[in-house]
Amino acid sequence: MQSSIQASAKEGQHYPVSELVPHSGDMVLLDTVVSAGEETLVAKLRVREDGLFDRQGRVPAYVGIEYMAQAVAAFAGYHAKCAGEAVKLGFLLGSRQFHSNVDSYQCGDELTVSVERLLQADNGMATFECRVCGEGIEQSARLNVFQPENIEEYLKGKK
Numbered sequence: 243m244q245s246s247i248q249a250s251a252k253e254g255q256h257y258p259v260s261e262l263v264p265h266s267g268d269m270v271l272l273d274t275v276v277s278a279g280e281e282t283l284v285a286k287l288r289v290r291e292d293g294l295f296d297r298q299g300r301v302p303a304y305v306g307i308e309y310m311a312q313a314v315a316a317f318a319g320y321h322a323k324c325a326g327e328a329v330k331l332g333f334l335l336g337s338r339q340f341h342s343n344v345d346s347y348q349c350g351d352e353l354t355v356s357v358e359r360l361l362q363a364d365n366g367m368a369t370f371e372c373r374v375c376g377e378g379i380e381q382s383a384r385l386n387v388f389q390p391e392n393i394e395e396y397l398k399g400k401k
Contacts, residue, residue, distance in 0.1 A: 270312075
């Protein structure tokens with residue numbers, strides 16, 4: 243399901259979420275990007291009952307890590323688009339300090355995902371502080387990500 247809802251940001255750039263993340267179909271979990279800035283991005287989504295992670299009307303809370311990772315991907319995609327570059331594939335290397343006050347989401351829950359870039363290295367490594375919030379839902383984690391300059395060479399083991 244590709245979202246037709248647009249992303250907006252301070253420069254007035256608008257992009258469908260599906261153009262910002264290197265995912266397709268049911269793996270695009272974000273519905274909209276509410277705002278994007280130099281170091282931050284805020285996205286929204288409704289937990290889908292027809293999604294890949296639905297377990298009898300509930301979605302495990304650990305899927306919040308994927309919501310966070312897709313918001314980070316949207317952040318990178320937004321900045322690539324604004325610079326006139328192609329959206330590139332990146333990798334979630336790991337998460338630290340994951341905290342959740344729930345074990346699962348109810349399908350239909352409306353969530354806000356916020357990410358803030360804390361650190362960006364020249365080699366493509368970055369760290370983001372992330373939050374997922376909804377009615378009665380509070381999650382947080384730090385994600386470490388990597389986006390190689392040349393994905394083809396990286397995957398072939400040349401870099």
